Amino acid sequence: MPDSPAPGRTVTATALNDFIRAAFEACRLPTADAQRIAGLMVEADLIGADNHGVFRLAQYVRRIKAGGVAVHADIAVIKETDSTALVDGGNAMGHLVMHRATELAIEKAAQRGVAWVGTRNSNHAGPAALYAAMPLKHDMIGLYIAVGNANHMAPWGGIDMLLSTNPIAIAVPTHEEPPVVLDMATSVAAYGKVKGAAQRGEMMPEGWMMDRQGRPITDPKRADEGFVLPIGSYKGYGLALLFGLLAGTLNGAAMGKDVVDFNADDKSATNTGQLIVALRVDAFGPVEAFKRSVDRVVREIRNSARLPGVETIRLPGEQSYAKRQARRAGGIPLHPNLVTQLDKLADQLKIETLPAA
């Protein structure tokens, strides 16, 4: 690799895992917890959720150091029925809370057919797809909803940013096809895309953001003057609101004006709320028959006629699946800016820098 001012670096999943684990251990997280988080963050990078994997490490470390996130996880089930549970995350890293919540949902669904587990006092847990996909290997469908960790959206017709772009992920198992995994924010463009455009000095298309007079914002440097727009105007607003009530308010977690902007504030506990539903496929019929039916729908769509100029009709989760294969084999490419940041972090935490593959 050339020794240029800001080279990128391609790293193996194993090396990335070790680096992230070491970083959290240096922050005094127990090794098992550090390893758990590292595994999930690497998975985020493998599936191409580049804004939700190691990209977040420096921020996570900053929040831990500032006391905004608890180092010793005290995650407890504080309310329970046969098919539901409420998990209090004790302000632990969101990955730990959601991993625990999802395992519990899978256990309960195995017993009862379906389970719905909510969290409070959790934190940012990476991409929604991670948790929705966990039930897949148990031949279950997963559904995950979270309250986002910064309010970038206003109610439809309003200008006060009272809503986050609350995401949903749904994962459905397949037979031979890649699993169908939808993972989407309820805004037209995730806020990360706005920040990305700003970094690259690019303009945004109309429809991403609006200012407080209702005019489109196309210059991402003006992002502070407005808010991101919901998909389908009032419909996406409705989804963001209802997802917030289900994943936040119902669990006693932050929603609306109580949401802490975790980009601006390292110290306050976010009281993040999430929910995970696990549903047994065999509660509705034979598992293989279902998976084959999903394959059939997938192929029907993939092989259907296309608009002029369109080369491929994609299925949700297909690109992540391909990326995961490619990155497992060829490594995970990291942007030069990220490499610089991680090398600095290694220095600060006195851990070894992340080696190139």
Add this chain to the structure above:
Amino acid sequence: MPDSPAPGRTVTATALNDFIRAAFEACRLPTADAQRIAGLMVEADLIGADNHGVFRLAQYVRRIKAGGVAVHADIAVIKETDSTALVDGGNAMGHLVMHRATELAIEKAAQRGVAWVGTRNSNHAGPAALYAAMPLKHDMIGLYIAVGNANHMAPWGGIDMLLSTNPIAIAVPTHEEPPVVLDMATSVAAYGKVKGAAQRGEMMPEGWMMDRQGRPITDPKRADEGFVLPIGSYKGYGLALLFGLLAGTLNGAAMGKDVVDFNADDKSATNTGQLIVALRVDAFGPVEAFKRSVDRVVREIRNSARLPGVETIRLPGEQSYAKRQARRAGGIPLHPNLVTQLDKLADQLKIETLPAA
């Protein structure tokens, strides 16, 4: 009321109920079933779901007469776990199937905390909000998803109409505020809106429909040349697909190319699939505290700052709630064309015409 060529007519909920019941009785449905459907259809008209109430009566009757819908309901639970069930509707009217499915979901959720009930061999059941709202009076949250009864949407990038505008409804109980009830299709505009614009001779805004070359269709008379567009482009496509897999494929119901266009075909069983989830609020905390928290979020949003020219920030379900109050008191207004159609239907079925309030 003036005796003009095509006057509208305002009718009481009771008169409308009696008329619809009589129509289904004339089609040889058992009185209890006829009454059940009438009650739900009137509720649809009361909440302002004008395309899903008595507006559909002539079509329902036509399909029953053509043998497309079963007259004697044989609705059976064919698979069951503690918290799930699969209901085979036996091709009965969708209202009967979904009413049964929702009652079962509520019973099971009362026992286990949450329940997920799917249907197959069901039919069009009116507006999604009807079933999502049924759990409310039990202090439960309701979530309903259905496979629509005609494919008006293509996969993103495609031109084959393999998807319906599969709707979702979510209902959340409140303390003093109207319940929060979201009821939306996954397309920018429901197909009924396109038909409405055609009837009124109006043009459509860009973004509702696209033709097979990818150009916007703004003349609703050209609707046959294209398809409706999903909210948030590929995101709404993803939602429609996943909702179809959950409400259709999982239940062994129609999805993708198997969906029967029930507007064009009166005879084929639609094998409609739906799903209802009921979730006990008290499985997560005290009911009243939750309802007060939802009220707080609702008021926070309603009272937030508005864009220039915006008079009111609306909450999902608020307008339906107000309409219901108004129509309970002042009657349900029916469009002249609908009145003509219903008078003809009365004549055909040899039942009394619907009296004005």
